[in-house]
Amino acid sequence: MAAGLMATLRAVIFDFDGVIADDERLHLAGFRQALASHGIEISEAEYFARYVGYDDHDGFVEMLRDHGREVDEKTISDLMRRKARAFRELVRERVTIYPGVRRLLDDLRRPPGAVATGIGSGALRGEVELVLSIAGLSGLFDAIVCADEVERSKPDPQTYLRVVERLSAVCPGLMPSECVVIEDTHAGLQAARRAGIATIAVTNSYPAAELDADLVVGSLEELSRERCRSLVSEGR
Template identity: 45%
Template sequence: MLNAVIFDFDGIIVDTEPLHYQAFQEILAPLGLGYSWQEYLDRYLGFDDRDAFREAFRAGGRPLSDQQLKELMAEKAQAFLTIVSVGVAPYPGVVELIRSISGNLPLGLCSGALRSDIDPILLQLGLTGAFDTLVTADEVAASKPDPESYRLAVQRLQGIFPGQVDPAASIAIEDTPAGIASATGAGLKVLAVTNSYPGERLTGACRVVDSLAGIDLEALRLLP
């Protein structure tokens, strides 16, 4: 029996990766650390902001202090908010799926994005309050593929719904190899969507689909 569903955010609910890329370049290019869209896809996709900045400085052979990292993350967060203020479109079917689950099963969100990136978009989509818990990059020390964020999401749902949430009977909805590794490392099954990677890269998922359009709660209950 399906116990709970936990959604990733970027690449599952909205296609914010090009917007994150734009925000990173606004901050990094003036420092001589900019990179191409293909490099972003190959090297940075799946990183949270903290690890993305660390990797950019490492690749550029430049030191990065904790204070500088904190300042860069704040600048990037502001750049991202400016970019998304014009509106962001959700992936087909995802808003309907979230609304069909909300209130019927424990529902979480587990993202490598900052909470300040996520809240304005959930508000735009009318999904504020839809999730029982949100785990964001602000709250964990290690980003995906480390399972820390999914473990925390499960622990919080277990606290809200005592005795009802077994990770082995719960599903994560993900779009990246790092996300799949994080979720399975925390003991969850994964429904993967080919929004960011081709199906052959999404190994470890119990099912891979091209879109969440047409996927409903009953379809999730039938996953192996």
């Protein structure tokens, strides 16, 4: 962007677990079921302090290492299959969408002045699409990038940079500086910052004092298109 020109908000990108879907504890239950055969137990406190923000592959790698187990790709692949199967069963029984999600999406996408919407998630695409379908949110996102579509997971910026790239199909020439990311984890916020994108943190997984973002809110109900736009138009 040329010096002196002010960016305009053109896209808002959401993390998924912990931002749209209140399903982190379902993921924890899936991890626990998969790890049971290895004699590993993960407490809720340990999960939120240590592993939230990793995709399944890297999460299992860290869990095995932290508990003194050998790490190999065959074991990781087996654990991922077990966890994915358990998660699908759990999410069909109970899935909750955070308050304010649908209202914010409607506000962002309402003309005139509509902005594009995307998802950049550390979950598997099949899991994200399943939850969106159950929640009646399918079709409300212009681009989705998930863990099985990138080579490097958060906190690497690849996920968010790829969402920006795909959103360019509906927003030609879209730049990271014209976007805002909504996140709930440290790794996700770091990924967005590394991608050069303004950040909003929601306190669904961590208290406000622990979140480093351009704006911290307690709920998506506090957000609007204009509030997102202010982060871009004010510059950072």
